[in-house]
Amino acid sequence: MEVIICDTQEAVADRVANYIKYLINKKENATLGLATGSTPIKLYKKLIELYNNNEVTFKKTTTFNLDEYYNIDGDNIQSYRYFMNKYLFNKIDIDKSKAHFPICLEGENPNLIGDLYEKKIINAGGIDLQILGLGSNGHIGFNEPSSSFMSKTRIKTLTQKTIDDNSRLFNKNEYQPNMAMTMGISTILNAKYIILIATGENKSDAVNRLISGAISSKNPASILQNHKNVIVILDEDASSKVNNIDYYLNAAKENKKLQEQFGYFHELK
Known part of the structure; x- marks a missing residue:
């Protein structure tokens, strides 16, 4: 696990955007796994800037989003498809028919929807780079504590902590789902490369558990x-409780030298 600590949230977004640019310019038909929430918004702004500057094109890119609320269709302003259209897809040249979400509406069988999503990922050649956020309780996607490390795309009941954390995004008296479809932990681990982004002091405990805590289903991100x-x-706030931070700072400098010399994503063809 490589740990990179940036001065600011803007610097985090810039670093991740450049990884994505490098990947797509290396493999134009790359498959990306994408995340929603407040953390990736700055990243998506950076990608739009790169696109507007003709530094990258998304014409041949395929995407799979990590998750989607149960029984919310793509036109709903609370849906993650709506979120991705608003913050990224409407502002770049991606073919939206290649942008996939695990949408499951009431009356549809979540098991079948999950299996279909897995097959779509396999048919796309697998995910080259998965972008992850980090929940304050250690979840990745909507894989809440106690999730199986062998899990595939499926429906999950959200913890009260996650519901409370996300309630700021819903208006008072607005319907807020307590279930969601999510890529499983096994699905995430099948990605060739993974970049996890965490910013803000409120994520510092979860970050420390992710990096140096025991590997346990109680802390799903630990499996990474x-x-x-x-x-x-990370930004400095999110890294504030990381143990042995001097080592990670020094290692990041040395790794950057090697990456600049030999390139990134050596396993992609």
């Missing part, structure tokens, strides 16, 4: 310690 190509990119 077992993935061979994970980069964790």
